[in-house]
Amino acid sequence: MDHLLLTGATGLLGRYLMKDLLKNGVKLAVLARPSRRTSPEARVEAAMRVWDNILGEQLPRPVVLKGDINSPDLGLSNTDIKWASENCSSMIHNAASLSFVSTGRDSEPWRSNVDGTATVLEFCQQAGIKEFFHVSTAYVAGLREGRILESELDVGQEFANPYEESKVMAEKLVREANFINDLTVFRPAIIVGDSQTGLTFTYHNFYAMVQLAYTIARSMHETHFSGKVDASNINVKSSGDERKNLVPVDWVSEVMATIVTDKTLHGKTYHLTPRLPVPSRLIRDVIEEVIGLYGLGLETDENQTSEPTEMEKVFFKHMEVYESYWKDDPEFDSTNTQTAVPQNLCPHVDRDMLTLMAKDAIARSFNWRDPKVNESEVALVPA
Numbered sequence: 556m557d558h559l560l561l562t563g564a565t566g567l568l569g570r571y572l573m574k575d576l577l578k579n580g581v582k583l584a585v586l587a588r589p590s591r592r593t594s595p596e597a598r599v600e601a602a603m604r605v606w607d608n609i610l611g612e613q614l615p616r617p618v619v620l621k622g623d624i625n626s627p628d629l630g631l632s633n634t635d636i637k638w639a640s641e642n643c644s645s646m647i648h649n650a651a652s653l654s655f656v657s658t659g660r661d662s663e664p665w666r667s668n669v670d671g672t673a674t675v676l677e678f679c680q681q682a683g684i685k686e687f688f689h690v691s692t693a694y695v696a697g698l699r700e701g702r703i704l705e706s707e708l709d710v711g712q713e714f715a716n717p718y719e720e721s722k723v724m725a726e727k728l729v730r731e732a733n734f735i736n737d738l739t740v741f742r743p744a745i746i747v748g749d750s751q752t753g754l755t756f757t758y759h760n761f762y763a764m765v766q767l768a769y770t771i772a773r774s775m776h777e778t779h780f781s782g783k784v785d786a787s788n789i790n791v792k793s794s795g796d797e798r799k800n801l802v803p804v805d806w807v808s809e810v811m812a813t814i815v816t817d818k819t820l821h822g823k824t825y826h827l828t829p830r831l832p833v834p835s836r837l838i839r840d841v842i843e844e845v846i847g848l849y850g851l852g853l854e855t856d857e858n859q860t861s862e863p864t865e866m867e868k869v870f871f872k873h874m875e876v877y878e879s880y881w882k883d884d885p886e887f888d889s890t891n892t893q894t895a896v897p898q899n900l901c902p903h904v905d906r907d908m909l910t911l912m913a914k915d916a917i918a919r920s921f922n923w924r925d926p927k928v929n930e931s932e933v934a935l936v937p938a
């Protein structure tokens with residue numbers, strides 16, 4: 556295999572993929588954009604140093620290409636376009652906007668997920684990259700109920716948010732691209748932190764709920780004699796029985812790396828979904844326990860006794876964005892994944908694991924900080 560080009564390497568899943576692919580001996584190039592103060596090279600080097608520290612060994616480094624999926628030719632320099640055309644034979648398109656809200660078709664998540672994917676495809680066609688791995692989501696199923704097959708995509712379903720719909724459009728674009736002769740699609744469920752350490756680099760979905768509850772609890776000065784905060788005035792819009800499909804990032808990445816590096820497993824669609832969903836009641840219980848709340852109400856408890864306070868109103872407003880996360884999930888059939896990697900079962904996301912993840916997030920104040928990398932230390936030209 557020549558170099559494999561990865562987008563979204565600085566995100567949660569992308570960092571795990573970088574580690575697992577490089578550990579597997581894959582020659583890797585990554586497309587990354589600068590942040591406000593840091594070059595793409597320094598951002599990627601910082602991410603790699605995190606892995607060196609954790610693993611206690613220095614991993615090989617990827618070639619860093621400075622670019623942006625929302626710019627023509629991915630915003631690459633002529634030198635990098637030439638380099639990618641000569642050295643890259645496959646693409647893992649993993650970059651996306653995870654925004655659940657949108658101000659219109661020209662803004663996120665449409666811009667990165669639909670237009671960005673179109674630009675990535677155009678680039679691959681011009682560069683002669685014909686092997687394509689696409690990171691989609693299990694939630695392309697939208698508001699469907701029942702059993703969802705890996706072979707299904709658009710069956711006229713409705714969507715809980717623009718993100719889901721934009722990911723369907725992206726997947727369709729990829730499937731319609733005739734120049735691709737080897738297409739593999741990954742559809743993870745809700746990605747949470749590391750099953751062993753609780754590590755995460757971003758704080759969406761489950762973590763956003765933990766953070767909201769944490770902020771509210773800190774703002775409530777009155778504690779019960781038990782030392783816990785009375786949250787019985789707050790109801791989350793959930794019966795407690797909704798099934799949520801959470802998957803640890805280390806498992807998602809390991810399975811993807813196994814499939815990417817084994818040609819016999821290419822060409823399929825994989826639901827990267829858990830064996831057992833988590834009931835929303837367990838998520839509520841973990842949040843209560845970790846934060847020191849009690850009485851956090853579920854919809855059916857009917858314990859909203861008085862007008863919500865200002866802080867509670869803020870809580871509800873923020874929770875609206877995540878309302879779709881409290882809806883009952885359908886059942887995701889994962890026959891292709893189970894057949895491809897029967898030895899690598901998804902670890903159960905149970906009370907202990909969720910507690911570990913929530914505690915780690917609180918200890919880091921819901922803010923991952925990379926080690927500082929001096930710009931002069933990083934090579935600016937691809938090898």
Ligand SMILES: NC(=O)c1ccc[n+]([C@@H]2O[C@H](COP(=O)([O-])OP(=O)(O)OC[C@H]3O[C@@H](n4cnc5c(N)ncnc54)[C@H](OP(=O)(O)O)[C@@H]3O)[C@@H](O)[C@H]2O)c1
Pocket residue numbers: 562563564565566567568569586587588589622623624625648649650651652653667671690691692693722742743744745746747757759760
């Ligand atoms: N997280 C989940 O629960 C979940 C579940 C199912 C599927 N997925 C899918 O998995 C993939 C990875 O998600 P994630 O959780 O790792 O997301 P993430 O942590 O938010 O990372 C997103 C990555 O995409 C990059 N990106 C976004 N817009 C870009 C642009 N215009 N140009 C270049 N890079 C851009 C980001 O770069 P910056 O660092 O520069 O912002 C970042 O590296 C996505 O395709 C997502 O749809 C995620």
